[in-house]
Structures are given as C-alpha cells and as structure tokens.
Amino acid sequence: MTIADSLVGRTVAILGGAGPEGRGLARRFAVAGLPVVVGSRSAERAAAAAAELSAATGAEVRGAGATDAVRDADLVVVAVSWDDHAGMLHDLRDQLAGKIVVDTVCPIALDDHGPYLLHVWEGSAAQQAQSLLPASSVVGAFHHLPGDVLDAEGELDTDVLVVGDDDTAVDVVRDLVATIPGARGVYAGRLRSALQVEALWANLLSVEERTGRRAGYRVTGL
C-alpha cells in the first residue's frame, strides 16, 4: 500500500492507544508505515502497549503519556472512553492547537435493554471536542471498528463515515482510513451531522446481538 502524499512524514498519536480500539488503530497505521505514538494517561501502559505492537508488527511504535504523545504528532486520534472524553481533551487543549484531531468516540451506554445514545449538550462527541479545542480541526471518523478485528491481520469490509467542517482535514482523514485494507473513508457531512454517525454504533450492536454476526456497513451507489 502506498501512503497518500497528505500523510507522508506525518506522525499519528493515538490517545487511548492502550485500549482495544486505539490499540487496533495503532497497529493498522504502524503496519501501513506511518510513525505512530501510543498515548495513555498512564505512560507505563502506553509503553507496554507500544512494545507489544512493535513486537507484533515489526514496526517501531512509541509509547508515552498523553501530553508527550501528542506533542510531536500531526494527527491525533482520540479513542478514549466517553467518560474520559471531555476531561482528556480539556487537559490537552494547548498541545492540540493547530492539529487535526480525529474523534472516534461514541456517546453510547448499555443497560438491560441494550445500547442507547447519551445526551450530549454540544450535540455530539465531535462537536464537544471542537468546542473544547477551538484551535484544532476536529474530524469524526473510525466510530464502529471493532478493536479485535483491527488488532489482527485480516481485511476489513466496511466504510468509515467521515464528518468535519474543514475539507482539507477531512481529506487527510479519508487518506488515513485508506491505509487500512478493506476500509474506505466517505465524506458524510459537517460536524453538526456527527451525532448520528457516532450513534449508529448502538444500531450495529443491536444487529450483532440479534444475528450473532459482526456488522459493518458500506455506502452504496458511489
């Protein structure tokens, strides 16, 4: 796979990179040849995850505490839990200024009836991020990719809906999606249309619960 010009020489930091989805994304980007830094509140967990990923892929993956991880990154992927979302971004506001911040977080909770959408006063996780990070370009993407599928060898069979107000940043993120075999980034509207892309995870979880199959989606007609 050839890396798009927009990504050449750009370092990707993954916040929440020691968690399942973050770790899986880190693995895919490292395999694609991008410089990757795994970031976590705990520098030790980040270093351990990075060492495992380096051993598994043969690529060099760095690990660092969150602040250090984002310092030299051009693109920062946010793959933390919803509970950590606002606090982590608030703390990194200055470090993230001028960067592309790729928000993967879904404001979804689970109860006895299954998954459901939480109310977010800003409208969506991505809009909350943009509100907390006025000097960053926030793009929503990578919302429903299962960590265990990402953290393995196989091709995916899914599109990734990409939402954002900054067309240049959106196109960079679509190039980032394209580094994962079988994934395709599709522009799907402005940041104010992020909520339903995030929330669709609840529906896909319901599909999986009913069918026992791992569900993704493809946009048809393109």
Next chain:
Amino acid sequence: MTIADSLVGRTVAILGGAGPEGRGLARRFAVAGLPVVVGSRSAERAAAAAAELSAATGAEVRGAGATDAVRDADLVVVAVSWDDHAGMLHDLRDQLAGKIVVDTVCPIALDDHGPYLLHVWEGSAAQQAQSLLPASSVVGAFHHLPGDVLDAEGELDTDVLVVGDDDTAVDVVRDLVATIPGARGVYAGRLRSALQVEALWANLLSVEERTGRRAGYRVTGL
C-alpha cells in the same frame, strides 16, 4: 416474488401517499400484489395519485382522505413531511389503535450549509409517533429511499434499517421491505435507537451533494 405469510390479506395504507416517497412506496407495494390505499389530507389528491398508480402498474390502488384510508388498513405507512407528522398522527390516534404504524419520517431541515437534524423532544420521529399513538405498534423504517427511484421499475441496492420495540411488528415490516426488489430489512435496535436511523439521511444527502451520486447503504457481515 412471493409475499410473506405475515402480509397475506393485509391492506397497506400510505399516509402522504401523494408525496414523492409515499407514492413510490405505494407503487412498489401495489406491484408486489398487496392491497394499497393512498391516503392524503386531500381526498382529491389521494384519488388522483391512486388513479395514476393504477394506470402505471395495472394494480388496483385506492385513494382516500387520511381517516378513510387508514380505517381498513392493517399496516399504515407514515410518509408525510416532518411539519405534518405530529398533527396528522394526533388526529388519527383512535383509527390507528391496534395497528402497525411504520414511520418513515426524518426530522431533517436544510439551510445554506446543507441538511441538519432537528431537535425532537420525544427523541425521534418514531418515538414521537409512539408517544402520540400509545395503542399502536410503531416501527421505524424506509427512511432514506428516494421517491424517484421507488417510483420506477428498477431494483434498489440498499438495506432498510428497521427499529422497534415489538418484535412481531418488526418482523412484519421486514417482510414488507422484502417486497421491494433489492431492498433488505435489517433489525437495528429498539425505538430509542430510531433517531440516528432517521438522521442518517442528512449524511446521505451530504454524500450525494459531494459526489453527485445517489447513495444508499448495506450492512456488511450478515
């Protein structure tokens, strides 16, 4: 195409059946061999649409004012505009009791920046319908099927996400989806997960605006 047992002998009424999406759905169901009644606030518009559909398809399609249209129907498809949604359902509360109500309505508006999701106090159009129709089984489906594609001969290439709390009603609606060639109904969660299915239309409109292509989606992995 064989009609599923759950649909045999059942009459489908389409509220908003003189509008583009309702008319297209009416056409497809009539072609599939289901008894169809086109309903509209205006009995004259309904009768005119029904006559056109009968002529175009060779099937017998009836037209009637909204109250008359739903009286003998087992399944009622709501394809009115968002502006008419609450008022029309409020007025038909008694007539719709005991029936399956299939809500296709998307609470989406357009401004200079494109489509955007409206705030619905009940959570979604489908939840608003269930709240207005406590004695009906509300199911959300058929949200993003373009009227002009429906109101023609060709096969579709899209899944239809179906949400609802009543599993029996959900399965009937999935059978109804299956009467349209190329469409597949996929259970996608409870009524509280309807918002994002309705709102996804905004994203598909953005895809279309950016690419110039008519976009649908397929759930993968099933």
